[in-house]
Amino acid sequence: MKNLVGAALLGQSGGPTSVINASAAGVFIEALKQPNITEVYGAVHGIKGILHEDFIDIKQESLEELELLKNTPSSSIGSVRYKLKDPKKDSSEYQKLLDVFKKYNIRYFFYNGGNDSMDTCNKISKFFKKSGYDCNVMGVPKTIDNDLNATDHSPGYASAAKYVATTFMELFHDATVYDTPQVTVVEVMGRNAGWLTAAAALAQYKGQGPDLIYLPEVAFDIDAFFAQVNQVLLEKGKVIVAVSEGVKTKDGKYIPELFQDLKKDAFGHAQLGGTAQVLAQEIGKRTNVKVRAIEFSLLQRSAAHLASKVDVEEAYNAGKKAVQAAVRGTTDKMVGFKRISSNPYKIKYVLLPLKLAANTEQKVPLEWILPEGKGLTQEFIDYALPLIQGDSKAKLVDGLPRFAKLKKVRVPKK
């Protein structure tokens, strides 16, 4: 462990969340306090910002605005979906990163993202070590998908889950308002892990949720699905379905894929969407009742006005503790949460090897998923309910949220 003196740099990566800026606030505010940290920088659009030496000078920001970041959704300094090449095949980008780090004497690097980003973080850390450059590299978790391994949960999930649960409760009241038959199919984000769609079970737990819930952890049987919808329609006259964008048939086909070609994103993941729409259309054809498809789309990951207080605090602390650990000499680790108890809810912040979180996906345990789309077991409720407690939102000015406005003064290029 060396007592490094130099600049600290934060990058944000991947899809934003309601609380990714809360982690940024934690990193920035704590880094500004540390005597060994000489400068505090934010990389504009993550790795891309580093490659282009595009940095925001955080010392130019007021503490008041940095505090407001806690309740400002999305990524204030810009995020990125950019996958570095495999360093074994082409290390030129890693070399470029190293050159930039040396030039700006960056000795503390914080990367806030999901499992792809933890992988990036891990590779950078290894490359720097191999190159003999001392830099403490810390991952700060972030994902609405909650699919990061080794940690009990990840910042961003709880607020998105609170949005999903609250919105399903509200939709329950709206979608049952007429005495005519109706099927409402709601699509929730989650590529391979169904944690966020599972949050609809919290609304069920309150007796005001969807009738049927489908997660990507279980192969989607389209015939069984239509039978299950029909069954509820016969019993209740109304059906509300929660379906993950990522559900696949046992042959590995996404629902929209059965109907259209899919584009792929920079990481090679299929770009989804349209699952609810396709299913609603098919139900309409088969039952001749009124159908409605709803996609929570970007709303579920940016609804800072409905953030969980637990989430905002944990996201902030994850950033803060990453800085404290790095300054103590920790590197190649991600801040994670270990649950001590659910009732009362208590967690411990832990430092996990980056490689544990990188690229592996934590899914909803199959034994928590009820058969036939019936929802989740009490184990899931006990897991998720403590996470969505409390409100934390921006103060209102003119009845609208006062989000942080950073000056974003650029660091002069060297």
Next chain:
Amino acid sequence: MKNLVGAALLGQSGGPTSVINASAAGVFIEALKQPNITEVYGAVHGIKGILHEDFIDIKQESLEELELLKNTPSSSIGSVRYKLKDPKKDSSEYQKLLDVFKKYNIRYFFYNGGNDSMDTCNKISKFFKKSGYDCNVMGVPKTIDNDLNATDHSPGYASAAKYVATTFMELFHDATVYDTPQVTVVEVMGRNAGWLTAAAALAQYKGQGPDLIYLPEVAFDIDAFFAQVNQVLLEKGKVIVAVSEGVKTKDGKYIPELFQDLKKDAFGHAQLGGTAQVLAQEIGKRTNVKVRAIEFSLLQRSAAHLASKVDVEEAYNAGKKAVQAAVRGTTDKMVGFKRISSNPYKIKYVLLPLKLAANTEQKVPLEWILPEGKGLTQEFIDYALPLIQGDSKAKLVDGLPRFAKLKKVRVPKK
């Protein structure tokens, strides 16, 4: 003016809002206090509930649950989209309503809805008068569309507007997070009046709103639209568009209508939806940049967690004042709002002839709409901003809203 003694009945009609139940709370709680009102009933699914003598006995509910209605979204007693026949052609349904009113000695009738409902209310009132049956009939306004005539605004609009403005601010942060070009097209409800889409201008006013706003008041020029999107794309690399579901070409064609057949609802209105999707697809084809279509769908009218305090209070008072006026002998009137001043915001509750509100639509003044999709004038901001002030939401239990749970004990059929 007669001193009528008998039962009071409330019906809810049309698409629900975040605060339609606040008006119900106002009617119920005030009616329970009135010595001349012997029973308080809620009609299950509006007019249909009356025709089927399906009434909830509100005296069986606790005052505490009735108070919780203020922050419970949608229609607690069930709404309906049912158009009575023209009484000049077929008065059988009116006769049936009259028979039911007589049988249950209903002397006070409150109907909470939009302009179709005010028309229904007006026709019922006239038929009763012609038949010599004394019943004070009062309309209570409700619409997220804000298209009811003669009143400054209608309960339901402000909360939906607050949702639209807040959500556009959040989307602004999310949709600008990457450094890659992107066009996001967001569809807002509003069949013929653009008030709700115009609320996106409140986010613009905060510098965090859409770049382009299209209301149904102005003929939609699809070529000009693509040129305007392109212009912003060139200037900023990102475009956020707010478009009303109801925009039409100068030939009167809805956007999805250019691509598919439209179904009609019970009132003969075209069922819309898909405007954003169609536009986003076309932009994608023409520009080859990433596009995303978002529909606020039912969320914008049921998001009670984001209700405006001003709206909740006015909705409650509209219900309460309808009862007070009816008991004083008023009939055939709708409670409306007259604005005294915008800064400070001050309104007066007024009683308007039902026929003034019935079936005519109040639209956004053309002089408030900027050309080329650029948004709204300061006049609109001054009009709308006072309406979205303050928060009013259900208390949280387990981190989720505690909505009203009515017992819904049915009145025995006579």
